[in-house]
Amino acid sequence: MSPLSARGVRKRYRDTQALDGLDLEVGAGTVHALLGPNGAGKSTAVNVFATLTRPDAGEVRVGGHDVVRHPARVRSTIGLVGQSAALDEALHGRENLVMFGRLHGLSKADAVRRAGDLLDAFGLTDAGDRKVSGYSGGMRRRLDIAAGLVTRPRILFLDEPTTGLDPRGRHEVWEMVRQVVADGTTVLLTTQYLDEADQLAGMVTVLGAGRVIAEGTPSALKSDLGGDRVIITATGPDDLARIAGVLGSAAVVDPDRLEVTVEAGAAGGGAAVVEVVRSLDSAGITVDDVLLRRPTLDEVFLHLTAPETEHHHEGAAR
Amino acid sequence: MTALTSTLRQTWVITLRDLKHWQREPWGPVFGILFAIMMLLIFGYLFGGAIEMPGGGSYLPYLLPGVLALTMMFGIDGTMAVVTEDTKRGVTNRFRSLPMSGLAVPLGRAIADLGNSAVQLGVLMLGGLLIGWRIEGTFLEAAAAVGLLLWLRLAMLWLGIFLGLTLRMEGALTMVQVLVWPLGFCSSLFVSPETMPGWLGFIAAWNPVSATATACRDLFGNPTGITSGVLADHATLLALAWPAVLLAIFVPLSVRAFRRLG
Numbered sequence: 001m002s003p004l005s006a007r008g009v010r011k012r013y014r015d016t017q018a019l020d021g022l023d024l025e026v027g028a029g030t031v032h033a034l035l036g037p038n039g040a041g042k043s044t045a046v047n048v049f050a051t052l053t054r055p056d057a058g059e060v061r062v063g064g065h066d067v068v069r070h071p072a073r074v075r076s077t078i079g080l081v082g083q084s085a086a087l088d089e090a091l092h093g094r095e096n097l098v099m100f101g102r103l104h105g106l107s108k109a110d111a112v113r114r115a116g117d118l119l120d121a122f123g124l125t126d127a128g129d130r131k132v133s134g135y136s137g138g139m140r141r142r143l144d145i146a147a148g149l150v151t152r153p154r155i156l157f158l159d160e161p162t163t164g165l166d167p168r169g170r171h172e173v174w175e176m177v178r179q180v181v182a183d184g185t186t187v188l189l190t191t192q193y194l195d196e197a198d199q200l201a202g203m204v205t206v207l208g209a210g211r212v213i214a215e216g217t218p219s220a221l222k223s224d225l226g227g228d229r230v231i232i233t234a235t236g237p238d239d240l241a242r243i244a245g246v247l248g249s250a251a252v253v254d255p256d257r258l259e260v261t262v263e264a265g266a267a268g269g270g271a272a273v274v275e276v277v278r279s280l281d282s283a284g285i286t287v288d289d290v291l292l293r294r295p296t297l298d299e300v301f302l303h304l305t306a307p308e309t310e311h312h313h314e315g316a317a318r
Numbered sequence: 319m320t321a322l323t324s325t326l327r328q329t330w331v332i333t334l335r336d337l338k339h340w341q342r343e344p345w346g347p348v349f350g351i352l353f354a355i356m357m358l359l360i361f362g363y364l365f366g367g368a369i370e371m372p373g374g375g376s377y378l379p380y381l382l383p384g385v386l387a388l389t390m391m392f393g394i395d396g397t398m399a400v401v402t403e404d405t406k407r408g409v410t411n412r413f414r415s416l417p418m419s420g421l422a423v424p425l426g427r428a429i430a431d432l433g434n435s436a437v438q439l440g441v442l443m444l445g446g447l448l449i450g451w452r453i454e455g456t457f458l459e460a461a462a463a464v465g466l467l468l469w470l471r472l473a474m475l476w477l478g479i480f481l482g483l484t485l486r487m488e489g490a491l492t493m494v495q496v497l498v499w500p501l502g503f504c505s506s507l508f509v510s511p512e513t514m515p516g517w518l519g520f521i522a523a524w525n526p527v528s529a530t531a532t533a534c535r536d537l538f539g540n541p542t543g544i545t546s547g548v549l550a551d552h553a554t555l556l557a558l559a560w561p562a563v564l565l566a567i568f569v570p571l572s573v574r575a576f577r578r579l580g
Contacts, residue, residue, distance in 0.1 A: 050415045052579070072417050080415035086408035090342040102331045103416050105324065131342065147412070167540060 001064050003028050003155040003186045008189045009058035011044055011210075018044040018212070019055070019226035026155070026188055026203075033180050033201035034190040037039040041210035043083060044158045049188070050080045063154045077102075079148030079185075083163065085140045093143050095118060096130040104151040111150075118146040122176055138169025139255060142176055149180065152280060156180060158189040162196060174199055183185070187216065206304060213304045222295065228269030231274050232260045233289040246283045247276065258288070268296060312314035325419040332426025336400075340434065342495040347434050351441050354389040358445065362510060372510055373541055380541050382446040382464070384507035385484040387527045389438055391405065391470040393500050394478040395495045397431050402484025402491055408578065412481075419579045422478045424569075428472065435471045439464060454539025464535035466557045473561030476568040479482060483575040507531050510543030523549045526564070529556035 004026040011019040019041045026032045029141045029302035033041045043300060047053040049062055051071040060067040087096050094115050101111030118127040122142050127135060132143065141161060146249070148156055162170040177200050181187055191197055197204045198218040206214040206221070232247075234240050236258070242253040243260045264272035269292045277290060295303075340347050358381070366377045370562035404410045413423050443464075446451075453460050481494060504513075505519060511519035522528060523544075532553035535542045544550040 052414055076416065076417040082408040082411050084406075084408040084410035084573060088339075088409060089407075090339045091335065095338070099331060099335055100412070100416070101326055103413070103418050103422075105417065148460060207494075274573055 001028075001242070002026060002061075004060075004062050004188060006045075006049070006060045007058055009045070009048060009060060010056045011041075011048060011053060013044075014065065018210055019048070019058075022058070022207070022211055024212070026186060028186055029181065030199045030202045031177065031187045031189065033197035034188065034207055035192075035194065035197045035204050036207035037188075037192060041205040042207055042262075043159055044210075045207070046080075046082075046157045046188070046190060050081075050157055051075055053219050074153070076307070077154045078295060079150070079153035081145050081148040081161060083159045085144040087144055089131070089133040091132060093124055093130050093132055093139075094137070096143065097147055100147045100282065101150045106151070108255045114150055118149060121179070123148050124182065132246045136169065137165050139174045141165060141173050145176055146179070147172070149185070153185060155186045155188060158187060159191065160190055161167055163192065167298055170196075194218075194222075206303070226271065227295065228264035229293045230262050230264060230269070231289075231291040231293055232262075232276065232280070232287050234260065235286060235288050238287045239285060242283070242285055243280065243287070246279050246285065248258060265288060321419070323339050325422055327401060328422035329426045329429065329555045332423055333429045335428030336427055337433065339400075344508065346396065346400075346491045347438070350389075350392075350434075351438050352383060353392075354438060354442050355445055357388060358382070358442065358449075360387045361448065365508075366371045369509060371541060372512055372545070375541050376452055378446075378449070380510075380535065380540075380543055381508065382443075383540055385446075386439060386442055386467055386533050386534065387441060387470065387505075387531040388507050390435060390467050390530070391527050392475055392498055393431065393435055393471050394481070394498055395491065396472045397427065397475040397478030398482040398485075398494055399491055401479050402485075405483065405486070405579070410576075414576065414579060420573045423435060424476070424483075424572045424576060428475055431475045431478075431514055432468060435475075436468060439467060455537050459537040463534040466530050466533055466537070466554070469558070469561045470527065471524075473564035473568070477564055478570055480568045480575060483572060483579060501525070502527060505531070506543065506549070511549070512544060523547060526556075526560035527552055529560050533557035533565070 004024065004027055006024040009018070011021040016106050022045055023043070024039065033044060036042050045070050048055045048069065049060060050065050053067060062074045065073040065077070067074050084235050088099070091099065097115035097118055098108075098111045101114050106114060119125045124139065124143060124146065124221055127139055132140060135143065145158065145161065150156075155263060159261050161177070165173065174196070177187060177189070189200065194270050201218060202217065204221055205212055212215060229232065232243055236244055237255060240253050240255060240260060242257065245259065247262050251263055253259075254261070262272070262276065271294050273290060328361075361381050362378055366381065369377050371377060371380060408421070481490070485494070502519065505525040506522060511528065512521040514522055528549060529550075532542050532544060532549055533556070535551055542550065542553070549556065
């Protein structure tokens with residue numbers, strides 16, 4: 001049975017249609033990413049799945065239970081880690097975990113044991129007996145996620161787990177998510193970053209304006225976009241043709257910006273940069289700059305929503 | 319485990335959590351007590367000399383029960399502040415995502431805040447005794463007065479919980495912190511409603527905090543400053559009824575607001 005399945009979920013807040021017929025199916029034991037910009041409906045979706053928000057229409061089953069008819073049953077199968085670290089700042093890390101364990105219905109002894117295990121598992125043992133208010137962003141987030149795992153949920157919701165973290169904190173959280181999934185928990189995470197979905201998720205659902213606009217594995221989505229590109233800036237206009245000649249027929253020349261662009265292909269951006277530099281070097285061409293560009297979420301969006309926009313224009317013209 | 323025992327257990331976990339806050343960060347409640355002492359000194363010494371009691375007598379025995387009632391009422395914004403903070407941080411949402419009773423979180427908060435208020439009351443009464451206030455009634459009457467004050471506080475803190483859960487706009491807390499002043503002062507807490515213009519005195523006499531203050535003055539054996547009217551005749555009844563009405567409204571509304579927050 002799928003840990004989460006949603007059909008035609010709609011939710012309206014005053015003048016915004018936050019969810020506009022969302023369908024979603026999450027496979028057991030996977031990391032599934034909901035990718036989208038601010039306002040795409042990611043958090044609303046998570047809040048509906050976690051029983052915090054009542055949908056206007058549609059059907060959602062989490063762990064086999066209907067979120068509207070049996071919210072209490074859903075709550076005992078999920079862990080929720082919201083956008084801001086939902087921790088008690090005045091309490092110690094360990095006390096936070098024990099409190100959430102006890103509220104989940106664990107006995108005091110069990111809650112203490114579970115808290116100790118979680119702190120150990122995520123490298124927080126040393127910090128466990130200090131106040132949360134003194135934690136770094138990454139530590140806080142890890143403790144926050146640990147708090148969502150207190151009762152070994154079937155599915156863990158992570159709402160933008162790395163937003164606002166420094167690179168080190170992001171990597172710590174990524175490592176933790178991998179560990180959680182390795183232990184058999186299904187994870188549904190929302191993110192604004194394509195590379196985060198790429199790093200963690202087996203399946204990505206792209207949301208825009210409250211509905212699914214694309215779905216697939218990260219590599220399938222990226223190949224849809226044409227993937228990474230290498231951009232070479234020439235030292236002068238005379239070199240442009242030579243560079244293009246060396247790099248083959250796929251090279252696109254932009255004379256105004258003195259740039260030549262090539263698609264990275266299946267081997268990936270890093271390999272493509274090495275290849276480009278090597279060919280230019282052996283041809284004896286010096287260049288101003290070589291830049292690797294990965295598709296950004298903006299580009300994913302422009303790409304995915306462009307046909308629809310054109311369609312709109314046609315409709316308006318008629 | 320039955321639903322009731324698990325609700326009580328969850329409530330207790332929340333209560334202990336709220337109490338631990340004061341142990342770790344005691345400045346909130348300590349400041350609350352200092353504030354009440356300040357009010358006592360301002361009205362007792364700065365304004366007190368100029369305030370004439372209808373029918374004579376000194377001001378302090380009239381004032382002290384008023385300050386006690388004011389402290390209970392000003393608990394609204396203290397409770398609202400911590401509830402707002404939990405909601406803003408997402409802690410409330412995490413509680414809501416747990417398989418727990420909708421009553422446990424607000425009830426735990428209520429018990430913890432009531433404990434805090436009992437300490438505040440004790441300190442203030444002791445301070446009052448030190449500067450010359452006297453309890454003229456029996457021990458039981460004094461205990462009943464304390465009970466009425468905490469009863470008022472209970473109603474005020476559920477109002478605070480409700481406001482903290484529902485007023486989400488920026489500045490809501492400041493607005494409430496400002497509004498409690500006219501609501502607290504338009505009452506019998508500091509001066510007798512009989513010294514006010516008729517219509518204002520009428521409103522002041524019907525203020526719920528006036529009922530508690532007047533009933534406490536009766537029970538402590540202090541002057542009530544009121545000679546006639548419903549408040550003079552039925553202060554204790556009103557002091558029981560007003561908070562009961564507020565609780566009947568705001569306990570269910572708060573539990574509902576907790577569940578409907580999203």
